[in-house]
Amino acid sequence: MKSLKFSSIVLIILMIASSCAKKTEVSEVEVFETSRSGNQLSKIETFSKAKSTSKISLNPEQTFQTFTGFGGSFTEASASLLNRLSEENRQKVIDAYFADSGARYSLTRTHMNSCDFSLSQYSYAPVEGDTLLKNFSIEEDKDDLIPMIKEAMNASKDGFKIISSPWTAPPWMKDNNKWVGGKLKPEYYDTWALFFSKYADAYKAEGIDIWGFTVENEPLGNDSNWESMHFSPKEMTDFVVNHLGPQLEQDGKSDLAILGYDQNREHLDEWVDEMYRDETSRKYFDGTAVHWYASTYKIFGDQLQYAKNKAPEKYLIETEGCIDAQVPVWQDDDWYWQKEATDWGYDWASEENKYLHPKYRPVYRYARDIIGCMNNEVDGWIDWNMVLDRQGGPNWFENWCIAPVIVDPDQDEVYFTPLYYTMSHFSRYIRPGAKRIAFESTDVDLQVSAATNPDGSHVVIVFNPSEEQKVFDLTLNDVSRTISISPQAIQTITIAN
Template sequence: MKIFQYFLSVFLMANLLGCTVQQNNLTVDVYETSSNGNKLKKISEFKSGEDAVAIQLLPDEKFQTIIGFGGSFTESSAYLLNQIGKKNRDIILDAYFGSEGARYSLTRTHINSCDFSLSNYSYAPVAGDLALENFSIKEDLDDIIPMIKDAMELSEDGFKILSSPWTAPPWMKDNNDWKGGRLLPEYKDTWALFFSKYITAYKNEGINIWGLTVENEPLGNNSNWESMHYTPEEMVEFVSKYLGPKLKSDGHDIKILGYDQNRDELKEWADVMYKDEESSKYFDGMAIHWYASTYDYMPDVLQYTHDKAPNKLMIQSEACVDAEVPHWNDDAWYWKKEATDWGWDWAPDDQKHLHTKYVPVYRYARDIIGCLNNWVQGWVDWNMVLDTQGGPNWAKNWCLAPVIVDPEKDKVYFTPMYYTLAHFSKYICPGAVRIGFDISDKDLMMTAAQNPDGSIALVILNMNLESRNMKLSLGDRSVDIQISAQAIQTVVIPA
């Protein structure tokens, strides 16, 4: 599909005509997004300068294998794509999944409704239906499933889908409510069957689910939208005695990820989930969110969890700039410390310091780099598309998305967040292995990975108000390049 190439021609055609940089025998392709207006622009000319930051790549130092990067298929996003014209719908999907786009490889969707649904709904609406004879995914047939199928047609390499429930049907819970409460013991078998039926129903639609999280945010959300509570011990008991055995007996080869909430309580969950072989045998890993802090990616916690279970997965399953109405067609806003989040508005005084005002581009790039450098294998954004209000959703939980649309005017805005995520998803492929590096200036953040084809991609974040000269070395080869002030840059070394 060439529609996306047409859309990008205004600001990316120069990239296609750009030259590969070759100095001192090291050939590189350099792409930059910056506050000065670059949007994945291919850079081929660099100003000469002194005091270059030395970067030495160490490909013999190998760490985790990367699963992928991407965003989420929510009812809100899928609904909006149905409200705009086909041309813009195709442009957006091609931007995310096409060969010239961000090439998303790891995605997420919700089981039953969530805060980014238009209403509350469940696939099992009939109370007391223990055998789930009335189970149906008809709620997804008009929006989420068509969006996924269209993305599948565009994606040359395919993508994985991680599915998460926000809550069981209220009739299975001790408070009979969409919000809060716990699963009643007499419905544990039925809730495990629910997951199995969901996987089968989607498979019958031609969609394979790669992984499940047991519960989105099991610690709750102050009853602001759909939720269901678990302690670590309760989740281990449900997975080890009900969910794991049921999925296995029904022949589902699928990943099960535990926790699925903020990193500040991750250690406690790792201690319980990975206590011994019995507690951990059905868990393939841990899902995490970033909402505990706007600036701290919590490397010690990530390292602790990896050390606790080196062979288990860690997937960042949700992130967004929340509690903020989108800034329509205002690139500059995303490079300023003007954003707020739920913590800035609602956090208790003793946690306010964790929720400073922040530059949205920095928050995303810093967290992805920090996660990758501390054993995380996949990173998934929240909604792919929202409107100019930050919705629509029944909970009025306004957030930002990388792509914003005005359905009434059939207008589309690709925010700087879209390009920030693409710096990783487009150039670090599934199956890539993170490699070591040395960098002489700690004011720059970076990560590096070697792709399955042998090419190397490194992503560099410069949060300073000045540009930086850099000398990049791989073995005895090197090249002199430069990163702009307030910029994120991907450097690709061909195989």
């Protein structure tokens, strides 16, 4: 009898030990990788047997900003190109960005009136002196932009937010009477505020809800190249406090977000100081929008942190970034991993700022910037054009750029560049309402961020810019999983709740 009892005790101990051993690894982990070696958001199930050399530890108990979303921009250029593709390829691109099987974009942007990535210059209020905007019309958008947005809405299961941005008021409202440069005449401040409200109504009538506005795209100007209109921080804040905010409030649209600034991060301090100067201005500004063009590698983390600390409860959204001043490279994935790209600053930046614009690798630029923004309190990140052609347009100013998806409408061909897969690593897996969580990484070469989704699942982004494979232990709640990441690769690791 004693022998039987002893055997039973041993068996129980072995069962407990076996159970504990099974729990030493994180369960229900999935790993997806895009790499220079050819992975394209590929599911990775076999890992290196080499011993781990570093550790990434997650701490979901410590949380930071709540994510609004990730996505790209609807432009007339992109929409017109989709109109020239076959129905099959058009749907393929829409689904790739918005369907559950694709990137699941959740935060988007579009332009009010024309921009450089329009087919021509136009305004919804073309009639001079029409201060009550009786002739306001979005007819120009009905051929291209609106159909693209509607098709995206049909493809998206969870829906997405739309931020609308004006590049300029119609010339007749400006002190220089031109599309480019100049300022809004004070006598048209009320008319321009009404313009925003009319726009929201017109889009709603088409079945499209606008989530919010930026007050002005690039209020510091763009060297008088294409549509622009200038504001100082005080001028923009005064316009919002005395005109735009009250107009939307009066029209029952106070739920529409108003984002200030909307240009490069290096001037962020002075703008948020003015935007949040008092309780009235804080009431009307819902957040700040920024771009990435000040540098090809610098995140300007101090400025982003300053903006968040100035208004912790407000949005901080990156509303535009792209590989600019560059003609796309067609169907050559490896180019996007090479240190070959240049931007406007490579040639045109002032001597004291040229160091901010070295040659760079496009995939690296996207991965580093989005991770850097996440880790510095940015809650949304929006790419520029979703689709461009092989020239990097159409663009009336010939300001060629690269989009994640390049098409040849004459041949009815579509090319998903590595930038598309890079964007998908964030937008597909980090969902609106996710919270960034704390982590520790012992490998300084790996760039990491992490979040917990509303459903309780965890997402870890790991970028390995080095030319060697990395093996690390991913640890959560004292249990771990050993994972390897390819050289020059980005991974998304999901951990089910």
